Amino acid sequence: MKALKFIFIGLVSLIVLVVILMFVAPTDFSVERSISINAPKSIIKEQVMYFEKSKDFSPWHNMDPDIKDWMEGEDGTIGAISRHR
Numbered sequence: 001m002k003a004l005k006f007i008f009i010g011l012v013s014l015i016v017l018v019v020i021l022m023f024v025a026p027t028d029f030s031v032e033r034s035i036s037i038n039a040p041k042s043i044i045k046e047q048v049m050y051f052e053k054s055k056d057f058s059p060w061h062n063m064d065p066d067i068k069d070w071m072e073g074e075d076g077t078i079g080a081i082s083r084h085r
Contacts, residue, residue, distance in 0.1 A: 009082055013018065040060035049076050050075050050076045051071060051075050051076075051080065052071075054082070055069070060084070067084055067085070068084065068085045069083070069084050070082075070083050071083075
């Protein structure tokens with residue numbers, strides 16, 4: 001019976017703590033990341049603009065050698081879609 005009492009008190013305390021944190025914790029947050037690359041903009045643009053070149057630095061292509069890729073639209077243009085399976 002004492003064990004049930006401690007479990008109940010623990011659960012109620014946890015619920016009260018969560019409710020208090022809901023009112024105290026901030027509701028807005030943002031995450032920003034930046035990196036400096038020591039290379040000309042033209043080289044960076046060529047690497048980032050084309051989906052075909054993303055295979056060189058994508059960790060998923062290294063993990064799964066049997067991955068299937070296909071493109072919709074013209075690579076490097078607005079609206080192009082790269083799909084993987």
